[in-house]
Amino acid sequence: MDLEDRFERTVAAEQRVEPRDWMPEGYRRTLIRQIAQHAHSEIIGMQPEGNWISRAPSLRRKAILLAKVQDEAGHGLYLYAATETLGADRGDLTEKLISGRQKYSSIFNYPTLSFADVGVIGWLVDGAAICNQVPLCRTSYGPYARAMIRICKEESFHQRQGYELLMTMMGGTDAQRAMVQESVDRWWWPSLMMFGPPDAESSNTEQSMKWRIKRNTNDELRQKFVDMTVPQAGKLGVALPDPELRWNPDRGHHDFGQPDWDEFWRVVGGNGPANEQRVAHRRKAHEDGEWVRAAAEAFSAKRAAAVEGAA
Amino acid sequence: MDLEDRFERTVAAEQRVEPRDWMPEGYRRTLIRQIAQHAHSEIIGMQPEGNWISRAPSLRRKAILLAKVQDEAGHGLYLYAATETLGADRGDLTEKLISGRQKYSSIFNYPTLSFADVGVIGWLVDGAAICNQVPLCRTSYGPYARAMIRICKEESFHQRQGYELLMTMMGGTDAQRAMVQESVDRWWWPSLMMFGPPDAESSNTEQSMKWRIKRNTNDELRQKFVDMTVPQAGKLGVALPDPELRWNPDRGHHDFGQPDWDEFWRVVGGNGPANEQRVAHRRKAHEDGEWVRAAAEAFSAKRAAAVEGAA
Amino acid sequence: RADLSAYCLMLGDDALVLAQRLAEWTSRAPELEEDVALANIALDLLGQARMLLTRAAEAEGAGRDEDALAFLREEREFRNVHLAEIECGPFAGGDFATTVARLLVFSSWRLAQCSRLRASADPVLAAVAEKSVKELAYHRDHAAQWVVRLGDGTGESHRRMAAGLARVWPYLDELFTAHPVELRLAGVAVDPAGLRAEVDGVLDEVLAAARLARPGDVPPAARVNGLAGRDGVHTEVMGYLLAEMQHLHRSLPGARW
């Protein structure tokens, strides 16, 4: 019990647990699942935005978008690496993703239907992700916390780029302004769902809070996001599609409506607009690449054997 | 020799040989090859024009083009049927096409690079085809002659539609006029090549003439095409890219330059701009459809057996 | 009149977009006879689309014509159901079985719709429907024959046919979901909810003849914020379809074709 004790004290003191340290099996398993889901989200998240690279309307926007989607692949790589420090295997996690046994953020099960979606994803989706992730920069597991610090920095950059795209579009033609508003209308509610179900319906929160791998409740983070976003929408000149949204001076926060939680559970349950498409896309890329990975492995083995032979 | 005699007399008298009639083996073989090549040309010819169906710039032109390409499939069907009256097998001829053992008109090994090509193919390529084919309406083999009559009628219709498209485009914007001229520049020489090599270099002509399955020499037909086309080009307002082209009052014909016959032989030999692509496209369609044809056959067999069983 | 125009766009876009998809088979069909047949069906649908878009433009009264509507609208303004736009072959996302599965469902549904539309208070719609009914009956029978042949052909064709049906089945629900425009146009439009029984009956009959089971417990394709094709909210493939279809027209503004 000495080890467990030390672990508990480390965590309670807001110190970092490192790969070499002893940790409870439940902590390890929960972390692997959480980090893997986050990694999967980065990888699946490449698709909705990647959908517009070939059609980006200016070369500058094409470069920005391509670089952003590339960063997401990079984030996926850090995060899979963090799970490996916990003893997970990337190939195994990938299998779980493409067979539907592990989830990713449901927001990526919505389609991108106009170039404004690229901006709105940067603004709202990355914005919500940052609200979720900033507290994780202080999470108890060292490699995860360090990955999150780097990721949050890049996400903030992406968020500013998304917002800047929307600002530019709102300063363009009427058709562009309409495109932005239409996109905001589609993404607002799914963005609010990114914080997960209302606290009353959320499970597993308590233990994760205690382990410092979750640091705020869903509703706290959702409120923070809304309070942060409303003035940005005003500055942009778009309406947020919620008739209940208004400042509540008593609470010092905005009141707002609830997303359609039935829809949320349907999408989480696998029946969103693009769930099948996203997983099938990932599966195809993985399967089409099988012979390449096998070749790379065979080649390394041959070269290693040659070095061995020479030695 | 009675049979052969009768055949010779029938042909010499410009009467029709029918499938039930005796015919020399060489006549049968030559005809099968000639008609099959013509059928293959219709089928491969669907590709260069089909390339623009999805992108046709008006719904009317989309409908006209789709109907035209459909007619080509229909022509292929009549012609394969004509070869079957000679004992050939369509599956066998298709195998010869997709394995490169039988040829099709080399003109279809050129790419279609603008929508003007649709008009120019109608005007020049169909025009040249008609020059080649009209005499074949009086060819000695009955089923072939009847197929040619029907095909020539439809080809004339296509030719008028192509010319009308070009007329409309020439009456449009400068960009459209430039597009038409650029297309004419690319297709003029390959169109002249459609009549085959100069008579001096052409083989097998004599026997085919005697059998009435070829009725004019390559150079005669080429001259006829040029004489017919020059005034049409003038009316259209396009330049034909041949500095030697001029009216020769002594001959009562136009003088004109020679195409690049080295290029002709390269393309015939398999190395044109799109030879591989065209054959690969056809091969893929055939192979992808294998399971469908097998299913249709299995189904017919089952139903036939059921009828048999019930009887 | 805005509603009439919107309704004609819905019906016209269904036909236009499916014609565009079917024409992709040109020079790629499993046999030449089928190349001819699919082109015929595409041509019929294209013809229907042209009459309907022309009527939509007239009803709109803004000086646009069929080409302005086909080539100069943005994705969000297209009103076709998702079933028409999804990829069912010959390229990624399908094969010939998926194509005939889609065609069977689509033409059974559109035939039921046009049969009723013959009694539309709008004389143009009624006339278009009259003409369409004959064409659609042929399309449906053609598709049904293939579904039966493939369902009762070889092991492979049975498996592919079942997969093709499973692929298109989630898009059925949208066909019977009324858009407010359809409900407001009583007497002119058809309420698609009323077509379900007839279409289900046809499909059941064909599937039985094909020895195929009706796809089991398939949830309907999800909507986005409750919106789908009739609201102009499409799937990700739609943008690529339009890019290809519209690019040349948009590239030469003011051109005559």
Next chain:
Amino acid sequence: RADLSAYCLMLGDDALVLAQRLAEWTSRAPELEEDVALANIALDLLGQARMLLTRAAEAEGAGRDEDALAFLREEREFRNVHLAEIECGPFAGGDFATTVARLLVFSSWRLAQCSRLRASADPVLAAVAEKSVKELAYHRDHAAQWVVRLGDGTGESHRRMAAGLARVWPYLDELFTAHPVELRLAGVAVDPAGLRAEVDGVLDEVLAAARLARPGDVPPAARVNGLAGRDGVHTEVMGYLLAEMQHLHRSLPGARW
């Protein structure tokens, strides 16, 4: 100056079109590391394209910018070599081996070209070349490593790598065929005919390390009336590439991005 503009377009279009092709791999690469690497290479080429198109626009002096050149030219005005535009995967027409075969050939050639261009009399071209050389050396090495790994990997990878090389080999000849513009710009441009020995040397070395034979007697891809990419005469896939790339830009004239 018209020649300088045309020359910058040639080099810029090569980079732009290949960047567009490479970006198709995004979210489709055989492993995540390769997704990152291919995106990096595409970004480098896109960066080169932007500088070169900007220079072309300046030299032209008609008030156009990089976006007008990328999005508002017609196919016939694009001056890239065919090697950049052909489909080498991830979609039809290729696979990862074909993609690295193209990348090896393209980057070896462009590296040889840019090495010499550092001495161009045009200071902007010289500066772009200076920057590009570093990037292209990385691209070439990356491609070479894959060619060696796949050539000397498994039986399947060897077979695919050989097929990939055979697919791109007919497009080599065009790379070394000078366009009149290149010949007229002595001192500013590089005569590509002079690059052949160097590029051949690189390719031979890589193929030897990969235990792959140089593709045998492959005739060069045919030209149309003697014309090819540098003259704006492309292959049939080019129109589809441009339709996708340009559609949105053309759909919203006057928009700000």
